[in-house]
Amino acid sequence: MKTYTIPFSYPEDMSAVYVANLLKWHNINIEAQTSWSPLPGEYLITGRMDDLVSFSCMLDGPGQSFPIDEFKEFVKQYQIV
Numbered sequence: 539m540k541t542y543t544i545p546f547s548y549p550e551d552m553s554a555v556y557v558a559n560l561l562k563w564h565n566i567n568i569e570a571q572t573s574w575s576p577l578p579g580e581y582l583i584t585g586r587m588d589d590l591v592s593f594s595c596m597l598d599g600p601g602q603s604f605p606i607d608e609f610k611e612f613v614k615q616y617q618i619v
């Protein structure tokens with residue numbers, strides 16, 4: 539299955555430990571942003587589309603409607619792998 543790499547910044551209202559656990563649970567790798575990367579954000583995350591979607595839905599929180607179709611287009615637009 540295809541993997542994607544996209545920019546990522548930690549949400550200010552969540553602890554880094556919580557986000558790291560979510561990344562691990564969703565089988566997503568995280569790396570520090572390099573100076574040559576044209577993408578915004580402090581980090582790059584890599585995973586399968588379904589894992590990136592479910593991870594992002596969890597970050598969005600309960601009671602909110604996560605824009606899945608728009609997120610998938612974002613992933614396809616900014617992928618670097």
